[in-house]
Amino acid sequence: QIRREICTMKLIKHPNVVRLHEVMGSKARIFIVLEYITGGELFDTIYTNGRLKEEEARKYFQQLINAVDYCHSRGVYHRDLKLENLLLDAAGNLKVSDFGLSALTEQVKADGLLHTTCGTPNYVAPEVILFCLS
Template sequence: MLFESRGEAMKRVTKKVGKYEIGRTIGEGTFAKVKFAKNTETGEAVAVKVLAKSTILKHKMVDQIKREISIMKIVRHPNIVRLHEVLSSHTKVYIILEFVTGGELFDRIVHKKKLSENEARGYFQQLIDAVAHCHSKGVYHRDLKPENLLLDSRERLKVSDFGLSALPYELHQPDFLSEV
């Protein structure tokens, strides 16, 4: 009896946002936390970028967040982390993303100390495919680095973090770069 009530208490502690059960924190940035979550309808694992609305307003990031979401809707490609949907509550914005299990390319390079020429060429080709797709859609990432390149379970490269990306009309505004 005691065990069952404890189990029930644990079920209530699990946070649910829409159809997603939110789990542990898997990453943390300056303005957001990324949490593991599970789609309760399909069982699919996803990553959820959680942003506090108060932080977004305090740091005047509303346009940047809207831009990031808009861009992620535009750039659907096998080598780009996929945006599933965006949800919000009174206090938070939840960006539901593809869950990429292989970690950062940065960590792979540090661990191996050196990539083989074939391995490096493969990642580079995938990166160029993703960047060419972005450019064909008028999107410029502007923050490509090994920490923003993830690897999935099949060693495929996935470009992530479009927070600093820009669209062509924005690049021509005189004070755009000073706002970054």
Template sequence: MNRPKVQRRVGKYEVGKTIGQGTFAKVRYAKNAETGESVALKILDKQKLLKNNKMSVQIKREISTMKLINHPNVVRLYEVLASKTKIYIVLEFAMGGELVDKIRHDGRLKEDGARRYFQQLINAVDYCHSRGVYHRDLKPENLLLDGQGNLKISDFGLSALSRQAGGDGLLHTTCGTPNYAAPEVLGDQGYDGATADLWSCGVILFELLSGHLPFEDSNLLTLYNKITAAEYNCPYWLSPGAKNLIVRILDPNPTTRIKVPEILEDAWFKKDYKPAVFEEREEAKLDDVEDVFKDSEVSHIYLI
């Protein structure tokens, strides 16, 4: 006798297959039973998080950051649910997967395609910076694509808020992925979060247009030296406009590195440019983020 399959639910969400897994989190496909909308459900073990202070701080930061952001090129946070043992972060489902998979599958992109992704990336990064949010781990693995091929920034676990800057107005935590990190981040001298994020955007643009990274070496010290000296070679097939923009972004001196207003005025960047159109979200409250970590018997719903 076949037993009927039990459909697991979390609140109003019908939970489906696993689509991603990490040490502390599992991501499952889910569907909003009321609207039929697909979502990604990030499931975290509360006990594991409470035993790992660094990871719990990272998750609190991710939730706080995503509450502040409402942009069409950033993965949207819908709500957070909590039970006694689990935390459920309900996110926009990006059915196109990671940009890194597209690069691995297709190799280098044509300039028009790379430019479109880069325009959306700069739109989103500029918006995040206007909200006092610095991502600090921008790379193709953290850029997702929706069903229409639009880029969505994800994974704000290493992000910083402007209020975390020291008395010198700079951030001091070395973090991110070395190949995409700015020289000043690796130099441990303090850095401006916005300028450092733009360097990572430049590395991503280079990778989109060439199919490989500008800075690579199996020896970490050699890699750091290459990044600090901005030692890389632009492929011969890049147009002068693309090459010029990359050179201006991958400037190892953060004070002379190109800023967003200048990027927006760059001739190569401006071709077929469509600014993002969206409505601002009301000012987010961050004082309830701690609630989902409490050892509550009752399922707590925390709506955005």
């Protein structure tokens, strides 16, 4: 899973995605140097301050859509988008993080779908849950 995340992050260089700076390793350990994001999780911001103002929510949503569109154009599918994986930098810009469950285009089957279920249960789309139960 760590190797997949490293390979994925090497493909992505976008202002709204946490940047991978360097990877170092030894026989026993892997060290990943990521962009330092000081603003914390969007989840914590909403929990602490309550509902976002419409203008602020719109800004974050646009930044999220830009990041997701870029990732998809590079053949990367995050598969675990949630408030805890959306970080805010010092300037108040959104950064997508945690590509540990991501998939690449070569994992897509002939029908155009990924046939593995993953992600955080509270954020999984209802149709995915229904498919798993059938």
